[in-house]
Amino acid sequence: MPDPALGLVEVVGTGLVGTSIALAARRAGLDVVLSDLSAEHVRTATGLGAGHARRTDDRPALVVVAVPPDHLGAAIAAALSDGDALVTDVGSIKGRPLREVAERVDAAALTRYVGSHPMAGSERSGPLAASAALFDGRPWAVTPHATSSPEAVAAVAALVELCGAVATTLSPEEHDLAVARTSHLPHLAAVLVAGRLAGAPAEHLALSGQGVRDVTRIAASDPALWQQILAANAAAVTDLLGELREQLDGLIDAVRDGRRDALGEILSAGVSGTAAIPGKHGAPVRPMRSVFVSVPDHPGELARLFGDAGEIGVNIEDVHIDHDPGRPVGLTELVVEEDRAEHLLGALESRGWTTHR
Amino acid sequence: MPDPALGLVEVVGTGLVGTSIALAARRAGLDVVLSDLSAEHVRTATGLGAGHARRTDDRPALVVVAVPPDHLGAAIAAALSDGDALVTDVGSIKGRPLREVAERVDAAALTRYVGSHPMAGSERSGPLAASAALFDGRPWAVTPHATSSPEAVAAVAALVELCGAVATTLSPEEHDLAVARTSHLPHLAAVLVAGRLAGAPAEHLALSGQGVRDVTRIAASDPALWQQILAANAAAVTDLLGELREQLDGLIDAVRDGRRDALGEILSAGVSGTAAIPGKHGAPVRPMRSVFVSVPDHPGELARLFGDAGEIGVNIEDVHIDHDPGRPVGLTELVVEEDRAEHLLGALESRGWTTHR
Numbered sequence: 001m002p003d004p005a006l007g008l009v010e011v012v013g014t015g016l017v018g019t020s021i022a023l024a025a026r027r028a029g030l031d032v033v034l035s036d037l038s039a040e041h042v043r044t045a046t047g048l049g050a051g052h053a054r055r056t057d058d059r060p061a062l063v064v065v066a067v068p069p070d071h072l073g074a075a076i077a078a079a080l081s082d083g084d085a086l087v088t089d090v091g092s093i094k095g096r097p098l099r100e101v102a103e104r105v106d107a108a109a110l111t112r113y114v115g116s117h118p119m120a121g122s123e124r125s126g127p128l129a130a131s132a133a134l135f136d137g138r139p140w141a142v143t144p145h146a147t148s149s150p151e152a153v154a155a156v157a158a159l160v161e162l163c164g165a166v167a168t169t170l171s172p173e174e175h176d177l178a179v180a181r182t183s184h185l186p187h188l189a190a191v192l193v194a195g196r197l198a199g200a201p202a203e204h205l206a207l208s209g210q211g212v213r214d215v216t217r218i219a220a221s222d223p224a225l226w227q228q229i230l231a232a233n234a235a236a237v238t239d240l241l242g243e244l245r246e247q248l249d250g251l252i253d254a255v256r257d258g259r260r261d262a263l264g265e266i267l268s269a270g271v272s273g274t275a276a277i278p279g280k281h282g283a284p285v286r287p288m289r290s291v292f293v294s295v296p297d298h299p300g301e302l303a304r305l306f307g308d309a310g311e312i313g314v315n316i317e318d319v320h321i322d323h324d325p326g327r328p329v330g331l332t333e334l335v336v337e338e339d340r341a342e343h344l345l346g347a348l349e350s351r352g353w354t355t356h357r
Numbered sequence: 358m359p360d361p362a363l364g365l366v367e368v369v370g371t372g373l374v375g376t377s378i379a380l381a382a383r384r385a386g387l388d389v390v391l392s393d394l395s396a397e398h399v400r401t402a403t404g405l406g407a408g409h410a411r412r413t414d415d416r417p418a419l420v421v422v423a424v425p426p427d428h429l430g431a432a433i434a435a436a437l438s439d440g441d442a443l444v445t446d447v448g449s450i451k452g453r454p455l456r457e458v459a460e461r462v463d464a465a466a467l468t469r470y471v472g473s474h475p476m477a478g479s480e481r482s483g484p485l486a487a488s489a490a491l492f493d494g495r496p497w498a499v500t501p502h503a504t505s506s507p508e509a510v511a512a513v514a515a516l517v518e519l520c521g522a523v524a525t526t527l528s529p530e531e532h533d534l535a536v537a538r539t540s541h542l543p544h545l546a547a548v549l550v551a552g553r554l555a556g557a558p559a560e561h562l563a564l565s566g567q568g569v570r571d572v573t574r575i576a577a578s579d580p581a582l583w584q585q586i587l588a589a590n591a592a593a594v595t596d597l598l599g600e601l602r603e604q605l606d607g608l609i610d611a612v613r614d615g616r617r618d619a620l621g622e623i624l625s626a627g628v629s630g631t632a633a634i635p636g637k638h639g640a641p642v643r644p645m646r647s648v649f650v651s652v653p654d655h656p657g658e659l660a661r662l663f664g665d666a667g668e669i670g671v672n673i674e675d676v677h678i679d680h681d682p683g684r685p686v687g688l689t690e691l692v693v694e695e696d697r698a699e700h701l702l703g704a705l706e707s708r709g710w711t712t713h714r
Contacts, residue, residue, distance in 0.1 A: 046656050139563055178562075195627050208496065221628075247549050255588075271551075272551075
C-alpha cells in the first residue's frame, strides 16, 4: 500500500544502499526514479526492479542521496536546489556533508534537508548486491540539524519505517563519534589483521577457521569508499586508534611477560564489550521466560528434548541444567521468548515431558 | 557403518570440541566412552547421545584428549600410560604439550601419540553447544612428531575423516606459528575492539551494525581458556602483535595527516589479505564456469533471471553485466560451479531465456 505521505521518491546513486532503498520503496508500492553518473548502474538497478531512470520533468517529493562521501555535500545541495523536494542522504558521516551543504544553499532550502544513515550493508558494493531486505530490523540514524523542518524529519521517518529499519535520532556530531567506535574502528582492526594474511605460507593459511573469516570479512570492502569515509571522520577515528594503540601496548606487555592476570582483564573487557552491543539489530532485548523440564538421565534424552523443541518450533535462547547427584532425573531450564513459553510447555507436555511452571 | 580401524574411542574432556567429536563418532557408528573432571558435563554429554561414562575396565583403542591447554600435556601422558591406546589431542597449541608429554612418558609410549587440532568451534563452550557437524568441511591440523607411528597417524586421519573435516599435516612448530596468525591475532584484535565498546553511551551503541558484530563475535569466548592458549604460544603471538603495532602506527599517521595514498595502501593490503583466506572451509577452490544469458533491458528482467536461477537451485557465485549502449539487450555472465553449469543452461533455456555457451 503506497505511503501517501511520501509521493515520488528519487534515489541519486544506485550503488548497494541506494538500490536497496529503491527496492524497498518499490516493495512498499511507491514510484521510484533513479539517477547515477553511471548509466550502467541505472540500467542494472532498473533491471532489478528498483525503478526507472529519472526524466528531466520528474518532480520527486523526496530525494535520497546515496553517493560516496567526497561528493555528498555537493550532491545534496544540487538536490535541494533542483526543486522543492525534501532531501535526505545515507552517508556514513554526517558532520562534514552538512557543513558543505550549508555553504552552498540558502537558509530556506536547508530546512528541507535531514541527514540520515542506515547501519546496513556489507563488504559488497554495487546494485547487484542490493536487496529490499537490507535494512530489515537494522538501526538507521536520523540526524536533523537545528533548522530541519518537521516535514523533512517526518518524511525520513516514513522512509526508515518502510525500509523495515529502527530509527535512532542523534546530532550529526554525536553520530560521527558513534560510528567511529561502532563502525570505523572495527573496520580498521579487520583491515590490519587481514593485512597480516597476504604473503603468509599457504600451509599456514590452510588453518583458517570461522574466527578469522568473521574478523576480516569487512576488510574486503572497497578501499576507495573507505578512504573517503575515514578522511571525513579523521579526528574521531584518530582518537580511537590512539586508544587502541594504548591497549595494544598493554596487551603486548602482558603476553610477552606472561602476566596472566593482566591478560585476563583485557580478555574479560572484551567479553563485556560484546555484551554491550544491543540485542538483535539494535532493537530492545525481548523479554524471556524460563520453562523447566525433567529429563531422565538416559543417554540421548536431552537430545530428544531439543529435537522436540525444534519440531515444536520454539527457539531455545539458552539452556541451564541442574544435575542432582542424588536423583536419576535432571531438571533442565530452557530460556525462551516470553510469548512462546506457554506454547512450548503445552506442546512438550503433550509429548510426554514432565514440565514445571 | 563403524570404521573397523578405530575400535572403541574414549573422549577425555566433554566440552564443546570433545563432545562434538564424540557425537561425530557416534554418528559414524562407533562406541564412545566419556570422561571429564566434571561429572555434570559427562551426564550432559551422555544425555546428548555422545556416549557413556567410561568404566575402569574399558579398553579404548583411540583416546582423544580434549582438555584446556594448562592440563593438556599431563592428560595426554596419563592416557598414554593407562594402556596401549593410540592417543591424540585437540589442543589449540601443539609445541608445548608435546614437550610436556615427552618429559613424562618413555620413547615407546611417545610413538602412540600424534597431536592434532580441529579448526572449528565458536565463542560458545560446554557440551550443550556441541554438534556432530561442528567439523564438516573444516580444516583439521595433524601434527605428527619425529617418532609418531604410522598406525597412530592413520588413526587420527580416520578420526578427521569421520568428522567430515579436511586434514592438513604440518610440524608442531609450524602449526603454532600458523595459528598465531590465523587464530590468535584475530582473536586479540576482536578483544581490543570489543574493549572499546563497554562504557560507550547507549545512543552510540545503538548504531551497531553487522560489521562490529562480526569483528567482535569471537571476543565473547571464555577468557580463562584464552589466557591458557595465549600463554602457551606467547612468543609467536608477541611477534605478530609487534607487527600489528607497527602497522597501527602507520595507520594513525595516515589518518591523522590526511595521507590518502598511504591510507589507500593499507586498505588495499586488507583486501588482498581477505583474498588469501582459502575458498570455503580451507578446501581447494571449486572450479567455476561462466554461462551467458541475454537479458532484455526491461525493468525487472534481471530480477526475473535471478529468481529463475534460485528456483532452478543453482547457486550464483558471481555476476558480471555487459551493457552495450547500442543494444536493448544486455549480456549477463553468471559464474557457477562447473558441474552445475549445464543444468543451469538447460533449465534457463526451457524457461525461455536466450543463452550462449
